[in-house]
Each structure stands twice: as structure tokens, then as C-alpha cells.
Amino acid sequence: MLHGSETDSGLMANGPVVGPATSPIHSAVPRLRDYTVYTPGGSRTPCAFFLTDLCYTLDEHGNSSKIPAWPYILEDAQAFQDGVDRHVEKTRQMMISWLTAAEHLWGVMFIHGYAGFLASCKEKLVDDGGENSTPNSLMGRIRYIYDRLPDEIRDWAPLSFSHLRIHCPAQSSFIVGEGTSPNMGRGGTWTRTELAKGDPAAWPRGGASEVAIGTVRGKRFFVTDEPFHGNQVVVYTQAPDGTWPRNVIDSEINNAHSLALIDVDGDGTSEIVSGGTRGAAGAARGTKPGVFFYRAADPAAQKWERMVLDPNIASNSCVVADINGDRRPDVACIDDSLKWYENAR
Ligand SMILES: [Ca+2]
Ligand SMILES: [Ca+2]
Numbered sequence: 001m002l003h004g005s006e007t008d009s010g011l012m013a014n015g016p017v018v019g020p021a022t023s024p025i026h027s028a029v030p031r032l033r034d035y036t037v038y039t040p041g042g043s044r045t046p047c048a049f050f051l052t053d054l055c056y057t058l059d060e061h062g063n064s065s066k067i068p069a070w071p072y073i074l075e076d077a078q079a080f081q082d083g084v085d086r087h088v089e090k091t092r093q094m095m096i097s098w099l100t101a102a103e104h105l106w107g108v109m110f111i112h113g114y115a116g117f118l119a120s121c122k123e124k125l126v127d128d129g130g131e132n133s134t135p136n137s138l139m140g141r142i143r144y145i146y147d148r149l150p151d152e153i154r155d156w157a158p159l160s161f162s163h164l165r166i167h168c169p170a171q172s173s174f175i176v177g178e179g180t181s182p183n184m185g186r187g188g189t190w191t192r193t194e195l196a197k198g199d200p201a202a203w204p205r206g207g208a209s210e211v212a213i214g215t216v217r218g219k220r221f222f223v224t225d226e227p228f229h230g231n232q233v234v235v236y237t238q239a240p241d242g243t244w245p246r247n248v249i250d251s252e253i254n255n256a257h258s259l260a261l262i263d264v265d266g267d268g269t270s271e272i273v274s275g276g277t278r279g280a281a282g283a284a285r286g287t288k289p290g291v292f293f294y295r296a297a298d299p300a301a302q303k304w305e306r307m308v309l310d311p312n313i314a315s316n317s318c319v320v321a322d323i324n325g326d327r328r329p330d331v332a333c334i335d336d337s338l339k340w341y342e343n344a345r
Pocket of ligand 1: 266267268
């Protein structure tokens, strides 16, 4: 059962099928009840409660903070507790490997007979030191969270850490780890280089959603819709110093969902097609529905002219293809129906 994969580090984790917690309630510590008693339909299940109430994680800047009670985290904790298979395609910011570590910690401490399994492409990503492991490994993350639990919780189910094995005698439970083939969890050899942060605003107003790569007079550039399902079309052309300055060419697009590049006139410079949907109109998500066409208005592609391709479509997605076979690329966009736009030049 695949629990999570982390394409940037190759970390993967497996969890066994588990049912409701069956541990006896420790009468001396009433709040343990929160983490052991199964409450179907409750807003926070024992696992989610444990995660967001007790578990501290470490971010990339070295700051320690509790796991936030975000909806996907509560849902994943519920699914973990219910033994539901999950496959998570994720970004680093989603903290999935920390979440996985915390869920396995809950399992090994609160489920009698729990058996967990963690695997990754490299052994040191699973466990980099047993009782001296660090948060660079999955088992080290479990140890980091465990070390910061309140004493009464640790006393309830003390853990022992050894290389690739975490054992809980009080619950007859364990987690084992394994480093397997070089390609596990990885799609070949890739190197990550940050080109741009997208919209620099704080989450959820930051970042980008769609991205496409084109050419301007033989030089590559890329264009994005920002932030996620946002209001901007942004062009990045490389400066002489190698950086990619951010150039917002439109900030009115409504709930941007589609982005495609097309060279309508065959001059080697891409034109941009982008559009949004009708939903959630407003300043934060833009105001202009429809699908638009942008053409570079200067040789350096710093200024772009906007034209309306179709104001009457919620363009969830657009692609470029020669629909009618006349060797001129056309555009097709999908709403609740599929429309195509002929390139008549
Ligand atoms: Ca062109
Ligand atoms: Ca055509």
C-alpha cells in the first residue's frame, strides 16, 4: 500500500492496514483518551488530534512548529487511521514526509501490534543513525517528533530506536525500514533548479499554477499563470546576469486555468494563449472571464498586446494543434463543450 512519495527526495513510505485503535485507555492520563478512542464522524480523529495537538516538525529554516490542522492533513490522518490506500503527488511544502512520520509514530504508540514499513531509494533517507538519527531521515523525523512529546505520552508507550527499526514493547508494535533499488520513488536523474518563485505573496496567494516554455527570437522564455488559479499572466525572459525577472503582462484574468503557446505567424516568436473560468470572480482572482491572446509588442518581448480570443468560454484547458490540417497551428479550449479557434493568419 503506497502511502506517500516525495519526488524531490525520493522518500516513500508504506503503512499497514490498521483499524480503529484498540489500546486500553490509560486512566491516569485522561488526555490520552483523545489519541486512542476512535470517534467515527468526529471532526478530528485520534490520529489527526495527535498530529495537530502534539507533534512538532522542523522546517527548512530550522524552526520547530506544530503540524497545522489543514484539511488535507486531517483527511490524510483519517485515511491513515482507516487503512485507506493513498498515493500523494506532492510538493516539499506539503510536509508529507513529516506527516508520514507522525502518522507512523501514532500507529506504533497507540495501536497494539502495529507493524509499519518505511522505504526509500537510499538507506540513509530511511534511517541515518538509529538512536542518533537526524530529521534528514524518515526514522529521524519520527525520533524528532517523539523526543518532543510530553513525558506522560512517551511514558505511555516508550520507544526504542535502532538502525532501521523502531520498537514499542508496551504495544508489541514496530516500524522497520529499508533502502531498496536506486530508482525507487524517482523518475530518472533530475536536478532541481529554482528559476523563479512565481507570485512572491504569501501562501495561498503566492506561486504559480500553469507554466509553458516558448521562444522569443530564438531565445527561450517561459510564461506562467500566477498565483494558483490567479489573475496574472507573467512572462520571464532571461536577463544578461542569468536571472529571470518577473514581468506581469496581465492582472485581470479571472481564475486562470489555461495556458498555451502558439506561433501563429511562424516567425519563431511564440504568442501566448491564456484564459480562466467563470467561478470565484473578484479582485483577488481577477475579473475578466474568457480566453485571451497575447502578442509581443517589442523585440525584447517586454511589452505584450492583449486581444480577446473568446469572452464566452470558461477555458479550463487550452491546447495547440493543427486541427484542420492546413499546417497552421490552431487552438482548442474546453469549457462544458470543446471549441476550437482556427488560425486564419
Ligand atoms: Ca509568432
Ligand atoms: Ca490549422
